[in-house]
Amino acid sequence: MNSSDPMATVLQYVDAFNNGDSKAMAALCADPMQILDGMSPHVWQGPTACTDWWRDVCEEGEHVGASGYRIAVDEPRHVDVTGDHAYVVVPATMTVNLQGTRVTQTGSIFTVALGKMGTQWRLRAWAWTKGA
Template sequence: MSNDPMAAVLQYVAAFNRGDAKAMAATCADPMQILDGMSPHVWQGPTAGEDWWGEVLAEAEHVGASGYHIVLDAPRHVDVTGEYAYVVAPASMTFTLRGEQVTQTGSVFTVALRKIGAEWRLTAWAWAKGGRPARSEAAPAEE
């Protein structure tokens, strides 16, 4: 892995885009913390990533969503202080909702990392939703 914390963030996002929970977990430190717009909103501890991903899959099945894909824009911050780093990147997410393509823009992905040995590991991340997702028609009321 690179000496750049952004490389670890991109590795995590690539694993997310593949739906690879084991690869996502491999980029995380123990303990891990996640703050997301999906209820119950906070996951923490050694299995936070796997617990969160299980909730993502359950919610996706419940609402008829699939094919989640995140794209990060150039980061606003990649701040490194010794063995700690802080990354803030504008983001967008596309997915299919009940058979229709949805794009969520204006989101922000914020990540805290810690260097463990020679590798950067995610210690916490938060996803802040942007505006209402755009669909080919109007966004559903529950969005």
């Protein structure tokens, strides 16, 4: 994959998430950005959506005793590109240490809308649908 492939940008974002690198995640996001997640307050939007969401993930993790978040994605169900717009849907598995026990959430879906900024794809919105 290369920078002309929106899936490559999604994988870079997942890699940044897995490394806890909020700056790298934010660098892959467009302005404005929107996030829809199962964690309250459920919606983040605007130019700081990515960093605000990560801050809330860390705060929630501290509150419930969660750490070591990792996402693994499967083969995409959709990588649809129309001009400078793309829609990516990938099945995903998340693992997390929850109060000292490794927990796996299977059957999740990571859905991402991207836009091309110059020659680079940027996430414009994403949604996480929890699995089992």
